[in-house]
Amino acid sequence: MSGHESTYVPKTGVEKWLDTRLPIVRFGADYLSLPTPKNLNYWYTFGAILTICLVTQIATGIFLAMHYQPNTAMAFASVERIMRDVNGGWLIRYVHANGASMFFVAVYIHMLRGLYYGSYKAPREMIWILGCVIFFLMISTAFLGYVLPWGQMSYWGAEVITNLIGAIPMIGEPVLIWLRGGPAIDNATLNRFFSLHYLLPFVIFGVVVLHLWALHTAGQNNPVGILIPKEREAKDTIPFHPYYTVKDGFALLVFLMMFAVFVFFMPNALGHADNYIPANPLQTPAHIVPEWYMLPFYAILRAIPDKFGGVVAMFGSIGVLFILPWLDTSKVRSMRYRPTMKIFFLIFVVVGLILGWCGGQLPDAQVVPGMPSFTLIDGQLNSYLWLTRLATLYYFAFFFVIMPFVGLKETPLKIPASISEPVLSGPLAMSGAVPADAEKKG
Amino acid sequence: MAESVVTNEHPEGDATRRDFIHIAAGAAAVGAGVMMVWPLVNSMNPAADTLALSTVEFDTSKVAEGMQIVITWQGKPVFVRNRTAAELTRVIADNDASDLKERQTDQERTKVGHEPMLIVIGSCTHLGCIPTFGSGDYGGWFCPCHGSHYDASGRIRKGPAPKNLVVPNYEFTAGSTIRIG
Amino acid sequence: MSAKKVTMDIRKLALSVAALAVVGAASPALAEGGAHHPRSGGFTFDGPFGTFDQGQLQRGYKVYREVCAACHSMDLMHFRNLGEKGGPFYDPHAENPAANRFVRALAAEIEVGDIDTETGEAIMRPATPADKFPNPYPNRTAAAAANGGAAPPDLSVMAKARHGGADYIYSLLSGYAAAPAGLRITATQHYNPYMAGDMTPFWDGDPEQVPAGGFIAMPAPLANGQVTYDDGTEATVDQMSKDVAAFIAWSSDPRATERKQSGMGVLAFLAIFAGITYASYRRIWKGVAH
Numbered sequence: 012m013s014g015h016e017s018t019y020v021p022k023t024g025v026e027k028w029l030d031t032r033l034p035i036v037r038f039g040a041d042y043l044s045l046p047t048p049k050n051l052n053y054w055y056t057f058g059a060i061l062t063i064c065l066v067t068q069i070a071t072g073i074f075l076a077m078h079y080q081p082n083t084a085m086a087f088a089s090v091e092r093i094m095r096d097v098n099g100g101w102l103i104r105y106v107h108a109n110g111a112s113m114f115f116v117a118v119y120i121h122m123l124r125g126l127y128y129g130s131y132k133a134p135r136e137m138i139w140i141l142g143c144v145i146f147f148l149m150i151s152t153a154f155l156g157y158v159l160p161w162g163q164m165s166y167w168g169a170e171v172i173t174n175l176i177g178a179i180p181m182i183g184e185p186v187l188i189w190l191r192g193g194p195a196i197d198n199a200t201l202n203r204f205f206s207l208h209y210l211l212p213f214v215i216f217g218v219v220v221l222h223l224w225a226l227h228t229a230g231q232n233n234p235v236g237i238l239i240p241k242e243r244e245a246k247d248t249i250p251f252h253p254y255y256t257v258k259d260g261f262a263l264l265v266f267l268m269m270f271a272v273f274v275f276f277m278p279n280a281l282g283h284a285d286n287y288i289p290a291n292p293l294q295t296p297a298h299i300v301p302e303w304y305m306l307p308f309y310a311i312l313r314a315i316p317d318k319f320g321g322v323v324a325m326f327g328s329i330g331v332l333f334i335l336p337w338l339d340t341s342k343v344r345s346m347r348y349r350p351t352m353k354i355f356f357l358i359f360v361v362v363g364l365i366l367g368w369c370g371g372q373l374p375d376a377q378v379v380p381g382m383p384s385f386t387l388i389d390g391q392l393n394s395y396l397w398l399t400r401l402a403t404l405y406y407f408a409f410f411f412v413i414m415p416f417v418g419l420k421e422t423p424l425k426i427p428a429s430i431s432e433p434v435l436s437g438p439l440a441m442s443g444a445v446p447a448d449a450e451k452k453g
Numbered sequence: 454m455a456e457s458v459v460t461n462e463h464p465e466g467d468a469t470r471r472d473f474i475h476i477a478a479g480a481a482a483v484g485a486g487v488m489m490v491w492p493l494v495n496s497m498n499p500a501a502d503t504l505a506l507s508t509v510e511f512d513t514s515k516v517a518e519g520m521q522i523v524i525t526w527q528g529k530p531v532f533v534r535n536r537t538a539a540e541l542t543r544v545i546a547d548n549d550a551s552d553l554k555e556r557q558t559d560q561e562r563t564k565v566g567h568e569p570m571l572i573v574i575g576s577c578t579h580l581g582c583i584p585t586f587g588s589g590d591y592g593g594w595f596c597p598c599h600g601s602h603y604d605a606s607g608r609i610r611k612g613p614a615p616k617n618l619v620v621p622n623y624e625f626t627a628g629s630t631i632r633i634g
Numbered sequence: 635m636s637a638k639k640v641t642m643d644i645r646k647l648a649l650s651v652a653a654l655a656v657v658g659a660a661s662p663a664l665a666e667g668g669a670h671h672p673r674s675g676g677f678t679f680d681g682p683f684g685t686f687d688q689g690q691l692q693r694g695y696k697v698y699r700e701v702c703a704a705c706h707s708m709d710l711m712h713f714r715n716l717g718e719k720g721g722p723f724y725d726p727h728a729e730n731p732a733a734n735r736f737v738r739a740l741a742a743e744i745e746v747g748d749i750d751t752e753t754g755e756a757i758m759r760p761a762t763p764a765d766k767f768p769n770p771y772p773n774r775t776a777a778a779a780a781n782g783g784a785a786p787p788d789l790s791v792m793a794k795a796r797h798g799g800a801d802y803i804y805s806l807l808s809g810y811a812a813a814p815a816g817l818r819i820t821a822t823q824h825y826n827p828y829m830a831g832d833m834t835p836f837w838d839g840d841p842e843q844v845p846a847g848g849f850i851a852m853p854a855p856l857a858n859g860q861v862t863y864d865d866g867t868e869a870t871v872d873q874m875s876k877d878v879a880a881f882i883a884w885s886s887d888p889r890a891t892e893r894k895q896s897g898m899g900v901l902a903f904l905a906i907f908a909g910i911t912y913a914s915y916r917r918i919w920k921g922v923a924h
Contacts, residue, residue, distance in 0.1 A: 049922055067489075074493045078500075091710050091791065094889065096501040099492035101889040102896070249922060257915045260482070264908035271904060275897020276682050279794060287795035287886075288787075297830065431923070478914040481907040488903070505714045505732050505764040515752070 017041050046248035047255055048233035050430045054128075055233075056262035057121040059255075063263055064114040065219065069212050071107040079159065081205035083198045086161035087289040105278040111153050112281045113270050115304035118146060126335075127356055129344030130232040136336040138229060141222040143332045148215045150305065150329075155208035157302060161201065162286030167299045169196045169204070175312070178319040195292065235430045236345030247430050298373065306370030307363055313374055314396070314403040316389060324403065331410045338410050340418030343426060351421040355413050362405045369399040508634035510626070513570050521586060523575060526633045530575035530583055531621065533631075536605055541569055543592055544606040552610050555617045559606040562620050572631065573607040574621055579614035594618070670827045670846045672798040672805040675876050679800075679883060682898070685891045686884050691722035693863050694881025695740075697874045700861050702789060705781060705852075707769035710790035711885055713741035714763040720891045722881065732763040744768060782822045784851035793879070793886035800883035802828065807875035810854035814845045823849040 019040040021027040030037055078097050080089035093100035122142070125131055131139035158169045173196065177187040192199030230238070239247045249255075273280065279287075281303060285296045301309050311328045315321035331338075346353045374396040377384075384393030391397070509526045516522050516535040523530045536544075541559070548558040563571060577584050582598035589595030590611060591604035601612030608617040623633040674680075678687040695716065698708070716723045717734030728734035741761040746768045750757045761768070771777035771785075778785040793799040805828045813825035816839035831848015834841075856871045863869055884890070 070489075070493060074496050077497065088710060092500070092502065094887075095710065095715070096503075098495045098498050098500060100496055100500070101893060102492050103496055105893075253918050254922065257478070257911065257918050260478070261908060261911045261915050264904055264911055268901060268904045268908065271897060271900050275893055275900060278893070284795055284797050287791045474910060474914045474917060478907075478910045481903075481910055485903070485907060488900075501714070501718070501731075502712070502764075504730065505712065508732065 018044055042227075043250070043252035043256075045227065045251040046244055047251045048231055048239060048430055049247060049249045049254070050233050050235060051231070051255065051258075052234055053258075053262055054120065054124040055231075056259045057117050057124065059259035060117045060263050060266050061114070061121060062219070064110060064117055065212070065215060068107060068110050068114060069216070071103045071110065072209070072212065074103055075107055076209060079205070081159070081202050083161060083201055083290070086159065086201060090160045102274070105274045109270065109273045109278060109281060111156065112273070112302070112304065113266070114149065115153070117266070118149060119304075122146065122332075123360060125232075126359075127346050128232055128234055129236050129339070129341070129346065131336045132339060132341075132344050133336070134229045135225075135232060137225040138222060139336060140333055141218055141225055143329070145215055145218050145222060146332070147329055148211055148218065150308075152208060152211040152215065153302065153304065155204045155211065158201065158204045159208060160286060161290045163288045163290055163294075163296050164283045164286040164299065166196060166290035166292065167295055168301055169200065171299065172301075173200075175322045175325070178322045180319065232344065233430055234345060234347060235427055236343065236347070237426060237428075237430065239430065243429050243431075300371050303367065303371070306368075307366035308370075310366045310370035310399045311403050311406065313370075314399040328403075328406060331407070335410065335414075338414045340415050341421070341423070342418075343423040348424040348426050349417075349421060350424065352413075352417050355409065355417060358405065359409045362402045362409075366399065366402045366406065369395045369402065374399070508632055510630060510632045512630045513567075514629040516570070518569070526574075526621065531633060532571070532573050532575040532586075532607075532618075534571045534573075534586070534605075536569045536571055538569075540592060540605040544604055544608075547591075547604055547606075547608075550610070554609050554615065557606075557608060557617055562606055562608075562617075564625060567625060567629075571605070571607060572620060572623055572633070573618040575618070577601055577614055578609065578616040578618065579612070584618070668832075668846060669830050669848060670805070670809070672801040672828060673809075675801050675804040675879055677800055677876075677880055677883070679880070679890065682894055684894070686720060686880065688722060688724065689865060690877050690880045691884050693861075693865070693867060693874075694877040694879070694884075695722050696863065697856075697861050697878040698789070698881055701855055701874075702878065703767070703770065705770055705777075705786040706789045707771070707777075707786075708767045708790045708885060709769060709788050711767045712763070713737055713744075713761055713765055713767070715885070715888060716740060717763065718888060721884070721888065734763070737763045741765060782851060786852065789882055789885070791886045793883040795886075799886075800879040803882055804875045804879035806850075807856060807878065808872050814839070817845060819849065822851060824851070824853050826850045 017037055017040075019030075019037045021030045021036070026036055029035070075093060078089065078093045078100065080086055090104065093104050095101075097103075125139060125142065154168070154172060158165045173187060173190055176190060177183040179186065188194060190200075191197070192203060233239075283300065285299075288296075300306070308325050308328055312321045312325040315324045341349060341352065343349055346356055372395040374394065375390065376395050377391070377393050378395060378398050379393055382393050384391050386392075387397060389396075507527055509524065509531075511522075511524050511533060513533055513535070516533050518535050519537045519540075521532055521534040523532055525531070544559045547553075548560075560568070562573075563569075575583050577596040577598065579596065579599055579601050582596050584594035584596040584601070584603060586594050589602040591602050593602070593604040593607065593610075595602055596612070596614065599613050601614035602610050603614075603618055604610055606617075607620070609615070621633050623631050626632045678684055678690070698706075714731040714734075714737060715721055717728060717731035717737035718724060721731075723734060723736040723740065724731075725734050725736060728737075731737060741763050744761045744767075745758045746761040746765050748757055748759050749755070771780065774785050787795075793803060796802045798805070806826060809828045810824065810826055813819045816837060817825065817833060818836045818838065819825060825845075825847060826849075827845065827847035829848035829850045833847065834844050836849075837844050856874050858871055859869050861869045861874060867873060887893075
């Protein structure tokens with residue numbers, strides 16, 4: 012919380028010596044004793060889970076880089092060598108490859124949680140914006156990393172995505188050639204992608220530090236969404252440690268079990284079989300798709316019939332997140348008390364899933380096989396093209412239309428005066444017991 | 454702070470079980486940490502393809518008397534030296550020399566029936582430079598980096614190197630062919 | 635629901651997604667087209683507890699060596715791999731895979747190219763366990779030229795590089811069928827109902843009855859009795875297809891058994907750890923209303 016006073020008292024001589032020179036122990040102690048709203052639910056554990064995801068990706072990545080060869084002639088075989096000959100290399104590589112997917116599972120939940128509880132609203136705009144920066148860096152890092160195994164999907168993914176740059180009028184073509192280091196994706200591209208793939212995670216780490224700094228300055232949001240008044244702080248907050256370390260720890264372990272099921276029992280389920288075919292610049296795979304976590308944005312890209320327009324829409328779909336704090340006009344943070352917006356939010360989640368599904372389909376394919384339909388402008392209505400377009404329309408309408416208007420029009424439910432209040436919905440509360448006593452019940 | 458929401462008193466006798474659970478959770482966390490770190494550390498050990506190249510075969514009859522052939526074993530140079538009778542006489546005479554830092558007879562450094570053939574790893578035991586044959590004070594190798602003198606048995610006689618040139622594990626498999634490693 | 639079921643369901647889901655995609659690609663107006671769903675080979679390594687059958691892997695190696703290796707490379711495989719734990723010729727008494735006597739003998743049967751250490755000239759010598767499986771062609775162009783323009787793909791990771799894995803390889807090899815009447819086929823092509831493709835442009839028959847499958851450049855490679863198995867197993871096309879599919883599944887993922895077994899341990903540990911942490915969580919939060 013803001014204005015949290017340090018309660019750290021250095022005990023030993025060494026601690027005292029260090030505290031006046033580099034108060035790093037004080038920093039850690041203050042972090043652990045940070046007063047945290049006591050009503051955070053399991054949706055709030057994904058921040059800790061994401062920290063572990065980032066550390067895991069960096070740690071496994073450093074060791075993979077010791078064995079990987081960023082050369083078009085050797086890259087594919089060097090990845091397979093890691094899986095065959097390097098001690099425990101299969102584990103490190105599968106953790107890294109599936110870890111990327113797990114990272115995105117966690118980050119999407121984390122973002123939707125922020126959206127639902129209004130964690131982007133004042134005074135937390137910077138936390139949200141820094142989070143969007145992290146998300147954008149994550150997508151970039153994941154894309155660069157997917158190129159490294161130098162399989163067919165790596166190569167053609169890199170080809171298609173770098174070509175997006177070429178859509179920019181005037182400067183597109185020279186920038187594209189500069190980015191690739193040549194007229195086509197080749198060794199120069201692989202080398203620089205490897206370098207950047209190694210660099211960006213540390214940039215992410217830096218932005219995560221800023222994200223946490225902003226969090227501790229503005230204070231944690233909570234499911235009720237109200238700011239905790241100073242005089243309620245003693246009643247409504249608990250120290251981060253041990254309360255949230257153990258809660259986050261438990262959630263993390265459940266998450267790791269799901270992670271382990273993928274790593275050990277279906278390590279390639281989230282990947283694409285074609286990426287085990289070495290890159291061949293003379294042959295495009297029949298059906299190229301990005302990794303699942305990119306699919307919604309890939310769908311938006313394809314929904315627009317114009318090349319440059321598609322690129323703008325795709326980057327716009329991420330860019331809109333940055334201005335989200337100023338699109339929401341509601342006075343209320345948490346959608347728990349916004350019944351109308353809650354429905355639009357649930358539709359938004361479904362639309363996101365639909366976009367992801369559409370991104371993996373061929374645009375001309377029928378959504379409902381065999382159902383008769385008619386041609387609308389440039390395609391059958393019963394096609395993924397039009398389903399994608401409708402979903403894209405909702406995606407943007409959600410931010411630019413629904414959010415500003417519903418915020419102004421809807422009547423929110425009564426908001427509790429403190430976060431302890433909704434807890435007191437039991438018999439004690441109804442009989443008018445003193446809140447301070449009731450709080451002690453488990 | 455948070456005292457008011459947290460009950461600090463615990464019934465007597467409950468404390469032991471409570472502590473046990475927390476200690477068990479902490480111990481499991483430490484165990485998990487080790488389990489995650491070990492594969493990473495272990496991945497830096499030699500990989501299976503590196504280990505598969507850990508033996509090398511060589512026909513020593515290719516080495517003429519008084520000559521030396523350098524072969525590679527595990528990425529390191531191995532001197533295969535067919536010593537002359539004069540060199541052999543000199544190193545055997547030096548078996549009891551007082552300036553031997555690491556006392557070894559020449560016979561201990563060769564195989565019975567193949568005494569002229571000396572097989573040593575060609576890297577100075579001081580800091581790993583490759584010694585050259587023919588210079589030095591003892592009719593053997595001399596390391597130009599820091600001035601270590603070895604005799605024709607590869608034994609250190611003068612200079613900073615602490616040990617004799619290492620004789621790798623090897624055996625004569627068929628006639629004059631050796632297998633190192 | 636068992637973990638096995640989950641794995642299979644997800645695979646089915648992925649396959650149906652892929653099949654749906656292929657259908658879409660083939661002909662938006664038609665529900666037909668696409669390849670047959672691969673038949674199950676009933677492999678011992680299916681499921682989270684499955685392990686490779688060593689006898690089957692040995693037979694599979696023989697089929698690869700005597701039939702497939704004439705055209706297909708396995709660049710990622712070394713002879714020593716055959717003697718690794720879980721491999722076809724693993725011998726617990728051997729000090730290491732390179733010292734395994736079966737592996738040494740099998741390697742010595744094959745000639746590999748090398749450079750003479752004295753003259754620097756190209757020579758052929760018997761392989762050692764550290765050597766790679768030799769590639770039947772000096773380069774990809776030569777491989778394509780010798781096979782009517784279609785270079786035979788490397789088989790090292792084939793089971794990972796195709797949807798359906800070993801089942802697909804087994805189905806493809808044992809599933810060659812005569813091209814249905816009405817299908818225009820050229821001399822260098824062969825029809826296989828399990829091959830991915832779209833037959834619509836080559837089909838003269840009823841547009842509602844387009845045959846499944848696609849064209850493949852490889853003629854049916856196996857014939858009954860083509861290989862003589864050392865263990866007396868009858869070498870039918872079905873048996874050989876199954877065995878070589880198992881061998882390729884192993885070569886694609888030689889650490890699969892180790893992976894699944896350590897996964898069981900990791901999951902058990904995590905479950906216990908999560909249980910303890912939950913108990914700890916409940917005790918710590920006991921006095922807090924939330």
